[in-house]
Amino acid sequence: MSEHNYNFESGNILRRIGVAWFVAYAYHVYVKPTYMVWNCDIKSLTLRKSNFIGSKKHHKFWLQQVLNMMQLDKHKNRVGLTSNEIKTLASDILKIL
Secondary structure, three states, X not given: OXXXXXXXXXXXXXXXXXXHHHHHHHHHHHOOOOOOOOOOOOOXXXXXXXXXXXXXXXXXXXXXXXXXXXXXXXXXXXXXXXXXXXXXXXXXXXXXX
16 A cells, blocks of 8 residues: 555545545546546555545545645556646546535
8 A cells, every 4th residue: 555644634534545535536436437547456445445435525635735746646656646647637537515
């Protein structure tokens, strides 16, 4: 999982989920149910989904934080999204929330 530290409330939960995976799954949940890049070969998939569901009150705040993050693709993410793709998806989700 991600080795990033997020210095904001509930950042420890987002760190466990992973920003790229969180944004991809949120896009699947909130925008387009057929968007499936989140469903990749990750052993912790069940745990990530559980953390996602349990952290719903933080989603909008996290997405806002993602838009301000730099180098989101500095470390390879399992869903294969670039920094620009992550931010575009986050922006699209925020339009709905």
